[in-house]
Amino acid sequence: MKNRTVKVDYLARVEGEGGIFVKIKGDKIEDVKLRIFEPPRFFEAFLRGRYFTEAPDITARICGICPIAYMMSSIHAMENACGVTVGGQLRALRRLIYCGEWIESHVLHIYMLHAPDFLGYEDSIQMAADYPQIVTRGLMLKKLGNDIMTTVGGREIHPVNVKVGGFYRVPTKKELDPYRERLVKAIEDSVETAKWVNGFTFPDYKVDYEFVSLQHAQEYPFNEGHLASNKGLKISFSEYEQQFVEEHMEHANALHSVHRERGNYFVGPMARYNNCFDKLTPVAKQTAKELKLEAHVTNPFRSIIVRAIETIYACEEALRIIENYNPPPQPSVDVQPKEGVGYGASEAPRGTLYHRYRIDADGIIRDAKIVPPTSQNQRTIEADLRGFASQNLHLKNDDLTWQCEQLVRNYDPCISCATHSLNLKLDRA
Amino acid sequence: MSREEGTKRVIVIGIGNEFRGDDAFGFEVIRRIREQIPGSVDVLLTEGDGTHLMQRWAGCDVVYIVDCITSGAPGGTCFRLDAAERKMPTQFFRSSSHIFGVAEAIEMSRALNQLPSKVIVYGAEGTQLDLGKPMSEPMVRAVRIIGDQLLQELRQDPT
Numbered sequence: 001m002k003n004r005t006v007k008v009d010y011l012a013r014v015e016g017e018g019g020i021f022v023k024i025k026g027d028k029i030e031d032v033k034l035r036i037f038e039p040p041r042f043f044e045a046f047l048r049g050r051y052f053t054e055a056p057d058i059t060a061r062i063c064g065i066c067p068i069a070y071m072m073s074s075i076h077a078m079e080n081a082c083g084v085t086v087g088g089q090l091r092a093l094r095r096l097i098y099c100g101e102w103i104e105s106h107v108l109h110i111y112m113l114h115a116p117d118f119l120g121y122e123d124s125i126q127m128a129a130d131y132p133q134i135v136t137r138g139l140m141l142k143k144l145g146n147d148i149m150t151t152v153g154g155r156e157i158h159p160v161n162v163k164v165g166g167f168y169r170v171p172t173k174k175e176l177d178p179y180r181e182r183l184v185k186a187i188e189d190s191v192e193t194a195k196w197v198n199g200f201t202f203p204d205y206k207v208d209y210e211f212v213s214l215q216h217a218q219e220y221p222f223n224e225g226h227l228a229s230n231k232g233l234k235i236s237f238s239e240y241e242q243q244f245v246e247e248h249m250e251h252a253n254a255l256h257s258v259h260r261e262r263g264n265y266f267v268g269p270m271a272r273y274n275n276c277f278d279k280l281t282p283v284a285k286q287t288a289k290e291l292k293l294e295a296h297v298t299n300p301f302r303s304i305i306v307r308a309i310e311t312i313y314a315c316e317e318a319l320r321i322i323e324n325y326n327p328p329p330q331p332s333v334d335v336q337p338k339e340g341v342g343y344g345a346s347e348a349p350r351g352t353l354y355h356r357y358r359i360d361a362d363g364i365i366r367d368a369k370i371v372p373p374t375s376q377n378q379r380t381i382e383a384d385l386r387g388f389a390s391q392n393l394h395l396k397n398d399d400l401t402w403q404c405e406q407l408v409r410n411y412d413p414c415i416s417c418a419t420h421s422l423n424l425k426l427d428r429a
Numbered sequence: 430m431s432r433e434e435g436t437k438r439v440i441v442i443g444i445g446n447e448f449r450g451d452d453a454f455g456f457e458v459i460r461r462i463r464e465q466i467p468g469s470v471d472v473l474l475t476e477g478d479g480t481h482l483m484q485r486w487a488g489c490d491v492v493y494i495v496d497c498i499t500s501g502a503p504g505g506t507c508f509r510l511d512a513a514e515r516k517m518p519t520q521f522f523r524s525s526s527h528i529f530g531v532a533e534a535i536e537m538s539r540a541l542n543q544l545p546s547k548v549i550v551y552g553a554e555g556t557q558l559d560l561g562k563p564m565s566e567p568m569v570r571a572v573r574i575i576g577d578q579l580l581q582e583l584r585q586d587p588t
Contacts, residue, residue: 146480
């Protein structure tokens with residue numbers, strides 16, 4: 001019986017360090033492991049003993065690509081614990097900075113990390129030589145996202161202007177107004193991005209996933225609402241741990257989060273799109289329809305189109321916020337510590353990010369739990385590798401390896417966040 | 430200081446993570462020589478996101494980058510890499526976990542014909558990159574060596 005291993009020791013174009021191992025015996029997949037060897041960073045442990053207002057700035061350091069997600073989930077959890085709700089223009093500014101993060105992260109992933117897979121390039125640099133105008137468009141879009149982060153957050157990586165209760169300083173109308181023209185152009189550019197990626201060739205692979213995301217009655221979700229899935233889940237953030245549990249696997253420094261009864265699930269742009277399509281903005285929705293993107297996407301390779309649709313959404317939403325912006329009289333609301341447990345979840349570019357904190361009457365954090373999106377997707381990535389590889393055993397090792405790497409990048413995994421991983425090993429031993 | 434017409438626009442960029450031992454190299458070199466860097470030269474300390482770097486050196490004539498390098502050489506080994514002479518080795522910059530880092534930014538700029546006419550990377554081999562660790566002795570020595578060399582080159586480069 002012919003055996004083989006497909007192996008990629010260090011998977012490029014993902015954030016963090018890890019690898020994948022697929023062992024094939026004859027015509028069967030014998031073993032699949034998403035190995036994560038990025039060392040654990042013990043953030044949950046060293047949050048203990050810190051003051052509750054320090055959580056956003058500490059947790060922002062978990063990731064250089066999605067710091068806003070960490071800040072927002074922790075802030076909402078703290079405000080939940082203290083019985084405070086932030087509304088009005090402060091809430092709008094929170095959505096605006098999240099738009100900036102989605103734009104910069106999605107555009108980075110579409111143009112620099114994932115498109116080369118579809119076009120047969122080793123990396124975006126080779127791709128840029130053949131597609132200079134397209135890559136330049138991507139860089140301009142990403143710059144816009146970064147600039148929004150800087151204007152609202154003080155700086156683009158690990159912003160410093162976001163706090164429990166609001167902001168340290170709010171931008172003036174004059175600071176935000178110049179973005180109106182740029183965002184109008186960015187909406188056009190992100191529509192062109194969606195058309196461009198829609199022309200790629202997608203491997204034929206579909207799965208009946210359980211898609212989990214935030215859902216909100218009025219808006220496409222960033223940081224408020226409830227958790228929902230296409231398999232009937234509808235829970236508040238405080239019920240998350242009743243439904244989901246983290247499991248330690250020997251081969252990964254990142255915990256696997258699974259649904260207690262139904263096992264693996266899928267968070268991220270496809271989950272949000274499938275669960276919340278009706279809440280997309282007009283151009284985003286219209287572009288999806290024009291491109292004949294199904295309202296329920298089940299081919300994970302088509303996630304690159306969904307990311308482009310979400311980029312349109314983020315640009316439209318940012319424009320709406322800026323057009324309606326009036327600086328609030330105070331940059332933040334007062335939040336006094338209150339003994340209790342707070343729950344927060346928000347939609348990082350790559351999926352739902354859950355935080356839970358227990359604080360004492362003095363505001364000291366006594367316990368913390370953080371479940372990043374990549375932890376939640378790991379088991380599904382492994383299931384996909386098993387499913388996709390078993391359907392494509394006829395491929396030569398090089399081609400199978402290429403497509404398995406591509407498959408992992410569908411998830412835009414952030415291994416640093418999850419370690420919490422990537423290199424790929426296909427073993428046809 | 431306003432730049433006179435016809436003079437070169439120069440930027441010095443220190444890259445690193447000050448919480449990871451030797452990875453703070455880029456920051457430490459710039460901090461050591463900052464007061465002596467001519468006022469007409471832009472200075473940037475950053476964690477090294479590639480697209481950010483490309484934005485910052487757009488329109489510049491001369492770019493000096495200082496970063497920690499991991500090539501397998503003995504700790505503290507000093508490098509001067511000229512982008513005009515060679516393709517940037519991506520594996521040298523593994524110490525940064527950023528997906529799109531220094532080497533990628535330089536090569537992307539080259540592919541898009543946007544690379545400034547002179548791009549020099551000054552680096553030193555880092556060996557102690559764990560979180561919370563201090564900088565290793567060889568790297569502390571390299572901070573002085575590279576700082577002096579960079580200053581000398583800056584002074585020779587008319588701005």
